[in-house]
Amino acid sequence: MREMIARSVLVRDWHLGGRQAAEPNRQIEAYSGRAKGRRFGRYAAAIEKLYYDLPEGTIIVVPGPGLLSDVLIGVLQGKPQVATNIEAYPGEHMPVRKVRWTGRKQRSEFSEGLRDRLGNSHPVMALERSMREEILEAGFDRFVFGGQFYARLETTKAEFNTLDDYNIQSFVNFVAGAMAAREEGVAAEHSIDLDTALALLAQHRELVPELTVNINSPGFLRIISDRIAPLVIAMLFSVATVVPAGAQPDQIVATNSAAAPSDPCAVNVATEAMGAMKLMGYDDWKRACEKARDAQASTGVKPNMDTHIRPAHPQKP
Known part of the structure; x- marks a missing residue:
């Protein structure tokens, strides 16, 4: 998985760069020994959590990049799928999870503790129970x-x-x-x-x-x-x-x-x-x-x- 991630990083950069440079090598063997380090470990753990561990119905929170950006709140729908129609990456096969979006709120409007937590650099993490009520109030009209x-x-x-x-x-x-x-x-x-x-x-x-x-x-x-x-x-x-x-x-x-x-x-x-x-x-x-x-x-x-x-x-x- 680490080697696949190393390849994906180069393929992503190639697409975002307008596919002007030479296309990265697609053979997984070419990335042997090039996927060491903490960053690839964090990506691998996040992929396993998002696509293999989180069940349908899990509430997810996706913060934007800045304090004035919206925080999106939704619910995972169905099992992981493979998509081939992602506009930014034409022709690529990508794992995806469907989401039913239920609400949004500007990050600056949350409590200071939750704002700081949403700025964490980990790709996928669990929110502490003490912070979940704020998320539920922002994303759902009725809940227990x-x-x-x-x-x-x-x-x-x-x-x-x-x-x-x-x-x-x-x-x-x-x-x-x-x-x-x-x-x-x-x-x-x-x-x-x-x-x-x-x-x-x-x-x-x-x-x-x-x-x-x-x-x-x-x-x-x-x-x-x-x-x-x-x-x-x-x-x-x-x-x-x-x-x-x-x-x-x-x-x-x-x-x-x-x-x-x-x-x-x-x-x-x-x-x-x-x-x-x-x-x-x-x-x-x-x-x-x-x-x-x-x-x-x-x-x-x-x-x-x-x-x-x-x-x-x-x-x-």
Whole structure:
């Protein structure tokens, strides 16, 4: 592998130099004894890690060259492949990994410790666990990490005022309160209004989700809890802005596009969402939907979830 790397370095330089010089020798025997040293060892270890060891689903972080460069965040897809259509290296056979890119953030916006780590010269390295939350927040709208559930609502318009904040927080607290009622064993359908929900949260402050607001253009609101509430709130906010005004769906199905179809977390989200909706009063749910729609109209707030409405009855061909 070291000898192949030594050959690749010369082939790379030949391509990047416009292929003006003589083409490097392609016979691997010509590089015997020319691949010693720490640099080739680091390259060999990086190749083995990236193409042989890292499983599908691994989150990868690719920093740009400078402090003002973007840091790309993505997820490895599928097994290693060999590509022959890389524009910079025409005709060459190159090992590649497909990546589903999920987000980007300027390196200067990360913490000092993470900025320094991203400037490390090693080709492939693992980030310390203490730095991973920052990466997840930059690359994913919803995730679970360290026993905490995270969900982000994105705002896309420049305006964000106290009324918008009230409308969003009213929706968040209404859903969180209905979930608190479920934990308390309340079973009567359509028995929870917003006042009741707020009273329950006041009694059980450990059930109140943490809310972080960063209003730029675009900005975001991040909901955090050690319970599943943030994911349920994000799903029902999406439902409120897509389902016809005031309607309550008979069934909610959650699908995690990044996991297997039988993902237990997705099942729990759907179950909790339906359970909370059954406790909400019709009129109160309608008003909560109106608040969500008003906030979306003025701020562009959205949970970045694909939401589909299925017909109530199968349509004839």
